[in-house]
Amino acid sequence: MNSKLHEPGGPRLRVGYGRAGTIAGVSAVLCATSLMAIPSASAAVPTFPDNLVVFPDRDFITIEGYQDRVGQTALVEVTRKGAGVIGSAQGVVTAGDVAFEINHPGGYCWGAGTGLNVTPDIQPGDVVSIKFNGADAGATTVQDAYVTEHSSLSGTTLTVRGHAGAGVNPAQMEQRIVEPALKDTSVGRRDIRAVPGELTAADGYSSSLVFGNDGTFTATYEFNDAATAGIAAAASGERAMAWEVEDADANRQGLTIAEFGELGGPGMGGCPNGPLQSGPVGPTDVKVAKVNGDVKVNWTPAQAIPGTPAITGYRVTAVGRTVTGHEQSEAGVRISDPRASSTTIKGLPSGEDYDVYVVSVSAAGETFPAVPFIAETDTTQPTVTASPGGGTFSTAQKLTLTANEQGCDIFYTVDGSDPIGSGGVAAEGATLYKDPVPVTDSGKFTFAAIDPSGNVSDKGSVEFIITNDPVPDAPAFTGAPVAGKGNATVSWSAPNPGAEGLTISGYTVQAFTEEGVAFGTGQKVAGDVTSLVYEGLAGDTQYRFTVRATNINGDGPESPMSDPVTVQGETVANAGPDQNVNRGTTATTVTLDGTGSTTAGATYQWRQVLASPTDPDAVTLAGSTTLQPTFSLPVYKYPMTNKPLTFELTVTAGGGAKTDVVSVTPVPDRxxxxxxxxxxxxxxxxxxxxxxxxxxxxxxxxxxxxxxxxxxxxxxxxxxxxxxxxxxxxxxxxxxxxxxxxxxxxxxxxxxxxxxxxxx
Missing domain, CATH: 2.60.40 (Immunoglobulin-like)
Incomplete structure (x- = not known):
C-alpha cells in the first residue's frame, strides 16, 4: 500500500509498504477479500503505486500516484447501488505522491467541474472510481469496518471496540490510535496499533486484536506505565483502516480509513453541503399563463440528486407586483405529490401582474433561491402529433401523442367523437392522455390538446388495423459490429420465425448516430443471411444498429441496439494491440505494429507519450517514421517504473491525419x-x-x-x-x-x- 494519509494538524504519514508487521503509518486497518458481500467496482482496484484512499467519515478522497497522468483531468465519482452517482468532482493530476484531493483543504470541492453540487455522505459499499477521458483508471469499494465507541481505560489497559462487516478478512485488519505526544513516551512513535492475535509486545506496550462471531472486534492495549496509557486514552479519532486488495508484491491497494467521531459534510469553505443539508433542485420547463382571472402553472417534475432526500412535493406562490405600504399581495398552494406537474392559483384580484415562484420541497427544505416566472397571456393554438400515424400492423402497437407546448393536456376518444366540448373543456367520455396507449385491436383515435392558457388545438385522428398475424421475434446480435472504411459489418442470430410453418423472408438493418437518430433508410438482406456489410456510413463516426426480421405477415419487432462502433475514415491509424513484455537481464527489443494503418500515399510518425520531460521511463524509438518501429526496454534501474509505456502513431494521408495509441507494459519479476x-x-x-x-x-x-x-x-x-x-x-x-x-x-x-x- 502506498498511501500518504493526512492527520488533522499533523504531517502526512506513509502507510503500508510491505506485509503486515512492516507497515509504517496511521490508523486502523482492514483488507476485505473478494467474498465481501458489497457491490464490486466496474473497474479494477488501482495498481501500485497508484491508489484511491477514502475517508468516509469526512467524505474526503485522496488520489495518489497517477504520475503518468500529470496535467490530465480526472473524473472521480462515488456510486451507490440503487442510487447511481451520488457525488463527483474533476481534478487535475499534479506531480508528487498525492495527485490531488477532494473535500480537503488545498484540494477540490465535490461538484468541481461536474455540476453535481453536493458533498456525498460516503457509506460502506459505495464505489469510488477514477476515469480519464471516460476510460476507467481504477475503483475501490468502501469497506465495512469502523470503531463504534471511544476507547475505555482501566488502569494501564486500553480497549477499543468496533464493527467488521461480513467478508472482512481478519488476517488483514489492524486498529490504530494516532497521538503525536506518544513520541515522547516509551512508545517512541506517534501511533500505536493492534494486529490480529493474542497480546504481542511492542515498544512501551503490548496489543491484541480479536474478532467476535457477531461482526465485532476488540483491540486491547497493555501499557508499561500509566502515564502513557493516559495519553493514548485522551487521543481522539480512533481509526479502522481497510485495504481492499493486496497484490503479489504485498502492496495494499484501495484503502478505507474510518475515523471515529469525525464529522462529514464540506471539508473546507465554499464546498457544497452534504445531502441532508442540501435543498432540493427545482422543477424545470416552468410555464405560467393567465387564464381569465387565474394563473395556471405547469412544470417538469424535479429529480432529486442521488444521495439527497427525496422530493416530496412543490410550493407555488404568486406575488403581486403592486407595493402598498411596503406590502405585496401573495397567494399560493402547497402540493404533496412529487409527481405533480401543474396547478392553478385561483381567486387572484383582476388587473394585477404577478411573479410566480415554483420550488421543490424535501426533508432538507426548499429550493433556494427560488426563480420568479412572469405570467403571460397566450393566444397561440397548440399542435398534436401521433406516432405511429395509423396503418395496418400484424401486431399490437403503442400510440404516442405529443403536444408542441409543455404543460398541455391531451384528450382522446375511440368512438370518433370530438374530445373537446363546448367552452374549450374536455368532452364527456374523453380520456386524458398520460402514457402511450396500447393498441391491441383495430380502431380509430381522435385527439386534441388544451394548453395552459386554454387554447385548443385542431382535432386529429389516426386509424389502426391490427391483424394479429404472427411475425418473427426480434433477432439478437452475435457480437460487436466490426469497423471498416466507410462501413461496418454486423451479424446476428436467426430468431423464431413466428409460428410453425412460417419462414423469415428477410432482415432490415438500421444504423443510428451517436445521438440515437436513424441514419438514412435501413439496408436489407434475404432471410437466409444473418450478416450485413452496412455501406455508406460516414468515416470517423460512431454508429449503433438494430435489426428486425420479416415474414409473410409483416415486420417483427426491432432488436435492442448493438454495441457502438466507430467507422474508419479515409485515413486510418492503427497502432496495433497492447503488449506485455517481460523485463530481461539484458535490454529487450520491442516492435510496435502499425500495419493495420493506411498504406497508400501515407506518412507515419510515432512518439512516446511521456509524463514529463524527465520521465525516467523514456526510451528511444528506432524507425519512428515506419510502420514497425522498435525500441529497447532497458534493464530495470531506479527511478524507472513498471508503468505502461504509451506510444502514439500519427498517420497522414490525403490531406488528413489520424492518431492511435498503444501501450507496452513491462512485466517485472516478483x-x-x-x-x-x-x-x-x-x-x-x-x-x-x-x-x-x-x-x-x-x-x-x-x-x-x-x-x-x-x-x-x-x-x-x-x-x-x-x-x-x-x-x-x-x-x-x-x-x-x-x-x-x-x-x-x-x-x-x-x-x-x-x-x-x-x-x-
Whole structure:
C-alpha cells in the first residue's frame, strides 16, 4: 500500500509498504477479500503505486500516484447501488505522491467541474472510481469496518471496540490510535496499533486484536506505565483502516480509513453541503399563463440528486407586483405529490401582474433561491402529433401523442367523437392522455390538446388495423459490429420465425448516430443471411444498429441496439494491440505494429507519450517514421517504473491525419525478502524471485537510496520453483549499525520494501 494519509494538524504519514508487521503509518486497518458481500467496482482496484484512499467519515478522497497522468483531468465519482452517482468532482493530476484531493483543504470541492453540487455522505459499499477521458483508471469499494465507541481505560489497559462487516478478512485488519505526544513516551512513535492475535509486545506496550462471531472486534492495549496509557486514552479519532486488495508484491491497494467521531459534510469553505443539508433542485420547463382571472402553472417534475432526500412535493406562490405600504399581495398552494406537474392559483384580484415562484420541497427544505416566472397571456393554438400515424400492423402497437407546448393536456376518444366540448373543456367520455396507449385491436383515435392558457388545438385522428398475424421475434446480435472504411459489418442470430410453418423472408438493418437518430433508410438482406456489410456510413463516426426480421405477415419487432462502433475514415491509424513484455537481464527489443494503418500515399510518425520531460521511463524509438518501429526496454534501474509505456502513431494521408495509441507494459519479476538480519560485523538478507537470472540490489534510505550490496538470483532447489538470493556481508563490508529498513530492487524490475532489519 502506498498511501500518504493526512492527520488533522499533523504531517502526512506513509502507510503500508510491505506485509503486515512492516507497515509504517496511521490508523486502523482492514483488507476485505473478494467474498465481501458489497457491490464490486466496474473497474479494477488501482495498481501500485497508484491508489484511491477514502475517508468516509469526512467524505474526503485522496488520489495518489497517477504520475503518468500529470496535467490530465480526472473524473472521480462515488456510486451507490440503487442510487447511481451520488457525488463527483474533476481534478487535475499534479506531480508528487498525492495527485490531488477532494473535500480537503488545498484540494477540490465535490461538484468541481461536474455540476453535481453536493458533498456525498460516503457509506460502506459505495464505489469510488477514477476515469480519464471516460476510460476507467481504477475503483475501490468502501469497506465495512469502523470503531463504534471511544476507547475505555482501566488502569494501564486500553480497549477499543468496533464493527467488521461480513467478508472482512481478519488476517488483514489492524486498529490504530494516532497521538503525536506518544513520541515522547516509551512508545517512541506517534501511533500505536493492534494486529490480529493474542497480546504481542511492542515498544512501551503490548496489543491484541480479536474478532467476535457477531461482526465485532476488540483491540486491547497493555501499557508499561500509566502515564502513557493516559495519553493514548485522551487521543481522539480512533481509526479502522481497510485495504481492499493486496497484490503479489504485498502492496495494499484501495484503502478505507474510518475515523471515529469525525464529522462529514464540506471539508473546507465554499464546498457544497452534504445531502441532508442540501435543498432540493427545482422543477424545470416552468410555464405560467393567465387564464381569465387565474394563473395556471405547469412544470417538469424535479429529480432529486442521488444521495439527497427525496422530493416530496412543490410550493407555488404568486406575488403581486403592486407595493402598498411596503406590502405585496401573495397567494399560493402547497402540493404533496412529487409527481405533480401543474396547478392553478385561483381567486387572484383582476388587473394585477404577478411573479410566480415554483420550488421543490424535501426533508432538507426548499429550493433556494427560488426563480420568479412572469405570467403571460397566450393566444397561440397548440399542435398534436401521433406516432405511429395509423396503418395496418400484424401486431399490437403503442400510440404516442405529443403536444408542441409543455404543460398541455391531451384528450382522446375511440368512438370518433370530438374530445373537446363546448367552452374549450374536455368532452364527456374523453380520456386524458398520460402514457402511450396500447393498441391491441383495430380502431380509430381522435385527439386534441388544451394548453395552459386554454387554447385548443385542431382535432386529429389516426386509424389502426391490427391483424394479429404472427411475425418473427426480434433477432439478437452475435457480437460487436466490426469497423471498416466507410462501413461496418454486423451479424446476428436467426430468431423464431413466428409460428410453425412460417419462414423469415428477410432482415432490415438500421444504423443510428451517436445521438440515437436513424441514419438514412435501413439496408436489407434475404432471410437466409444473418450478416450485413452496412455501406455508406460516414468515416470517423460512431454508429449503433438494430435489426428486425420479416415474414409473410409483416415486420417483427426491432432488436435492442448493438454495441457502438466507430467507422474508419479515409485515413486510418492503427497502432496495433497492447503488449506485455517481460523485463530481461539484458535490454529487450520491442516492435510496435502499425500495419493495420493506411498504406497508400501515407506518412507515419510515432512518439512516446511521456509524463514529463524527465520521465525516467523514456526510451528511444528506432524507425519512428515506419510502420514497425522498435525500441529497447532497458534493464530495470531506479527511478524507472513498471508503468505502461504509451506510444502514439500519427498517420497522414490525403490531406488528413489520424492518431492511435498503444501501450507496452513491462512485466517485472516478483521479489520478496524472507529474512533481514544484522549483528556487529555480520549482515544477511535472503529472499525469492519469480524469475531466475536477475541481480538483486539492497538499498538503504529509500527506493533510490544507497546500494549496500548485490546478489545474483539463482534457481531454487526442487521441488521449489523460481529463484532465490542470499546477500551476506561480513566484517568490514557489513554495515556498522543496523540499517533499520531496507529496500530490494531487481534488475528484472521487481521491488519490495521497506523491510525491517532485525537484530540477531
Amino acid at each position: 521479489v520478496t525478502a524472507g529474512q533481514a538480519q544484522w549483528k556487529s560485523r555480520d549482515f544477511r538478507v535472503t529472499g525469492t524471485s519469480s524469475a531466475v537470472g536477475g541481480t538483486i540490489s539492497i538499498r538503504v534510505g529509500g527506493p533510490g537510496g544507497t546500494v549496500i550490496g548485490t546478489a545474483p538470483v539463482t534457481a531454487a532447489v526442487a521441488p521449489e520453483t523460481g529463484g532465490v538470493f542470499t546477500l551476506r556481508l561480513r566484517d568490514g563490508n557489513a554495515p556498522a549499525t543496523n540499517p533499520g529498513t531496507i529496500w530490494v530492487e531487481s534488475t528484472l524490475g521487481g521491488t519490495a520494501g521497506p523491510i525491517t532489519v532485525v537484530n540477531k
